[in-house]
Amino acid sequence: MNDLLKAMSARRSVRTYADRDVSDADLDAILKAGRLGPSGKGIKPYDFIVIRDPQTIQKLVGCRKGGAKMLTTAKAAIAVLGDEDRSDTWIEDDAVAMTQMHLMASYLGLGSCWLQIRLRPSDTEGKSAEDFARDVLGFPKNNRLEAILALGPIDEAPEPHDPDALDDGVIHQEKW
Ligand SMILES: Cc1cc2nc3c(=O)[nH]c(=O)nc-3n(C[C@H](O)[C@H](O)[C@H](O)COP(=O)(O)O)c2cc1C
Incomplete structure (x- = not known):
C-alpha cells in the first residue's frame, strides 16, 4: 500500500477528544491543507473561522438539533x-x-469530525444550524456555512479502514 493510501485508510471520524490543547503548529498545517486543494476556477471562495475559546465552542453545541455532541469535548x-x-x-x-x-x-x-451545518436545523425551534452559528460567530449573509470541523487530541488511533474491503460494485468500466 502506498503512503497516501495508508494515510487515507487511517482517517476516521472521531467524536470524543482528550483533555489537551491542539498546538498552533498543527492548526497551521491543517489550515494550509484546507487551502491547498482544487477549487472551481481556482477562485477559493472560502473563509475559515478558527475557534479555540472553550466558551464559544460550547455555545456552538446548540447549533445542531439534538446537540452537536462532538463539540462538547x-x-x-x-x-x-x-x-x-x-x-x-x-x-x-x-x-x-x-x-x-x-x-x-x-x-x-x-x-x-465533520459537523454538517448546511441544510440542518439547530436545537432552537425554527432556526437553521447556519443562522444559529451566524449569531454566535457573526459572519455575513453571503458567507454560507457549509460545515464545522471539530478537532481534538486522541489517546488511541481508531481502527483504520481496509482499502481492500471497499465495494468495487460502484466502479463501472467504460459504461454504466
Ligand atoms: C457531508 C458529510 C456530513 C457529515 N456530517 C456529520 C455530522 O453532522 N455529524 C457526525 O457525527 N458525522 C458527520 N459526518 C461524518 C460521517 O458520519 C462519517 O464520515 C461516516 O460515518 C464514515 O466514517 P469515517 O469518517 O470514520 O470513515 C459527515 C461526513 C460528511 C462527508
Whole structure:
C-alpha cells in the first residue's frame, strides 16, 4: 500500500477528544491543507473561522438539533464558509477544504469530525444550524456555512479502514 493510501485508510471520524490543547503548529498545517486543494476556477471562495475559546465552542453545541455532541469535548473547531456571491461551486470547494483538513488532522494524530451545518436545523425551534452559528460567530449573509470541523487530541488511533474491503460494485468500466 502506498503512503497516501495508508494515510487515507487511517482517517476516521472521531467524536470524543482528550483533555489537551491542539498546538498552533498543527492548526497551521491543517489550515494550509484546507487551502491547498482544487477549487472551481481556482477562485477559493472560502473563509475559515478558527475557534479555540472553550466558551464559544460550547455555545456552538446548540447549533445542531439534538446537540452537536462532538463539540462538547472539542479543543478547537474550524468553521468553513463559502462566499456564494463569488462562486457557484462554493459547496464543492468547501467540501474539498473540509476533506483536506480532516485528512491532515488524522495525519497529525489528531481526532476530527465533520459537523454538517448546511441544510440542518439547530436545537432552537425554527432556526437553521447556519443562522444559529451566524449569531454566535457573526459572519455575513453571503458567507454560507457549509460545515464545522471539530478537532481534538486522541489517546488511541481508531481502527483504520481496509482499502481492500471497499465495494468495487460502484466502479463501472467504460459504461454504466
Ligand atoms: C457531508 C458529510 C456530513 C457529515 N456530517 C456529520 C455530522 O453532522 N455529524 C457526525 O457525527 N458525522 C458527520 N459526518 C461524518 C460521517 O458520519 C462519517 O464520515 C461516516 O460515518 C464514515 O466514517 P469515517 O469518517 O470514520 O470513515 C459527515 C461526513 C460528511 C462527508
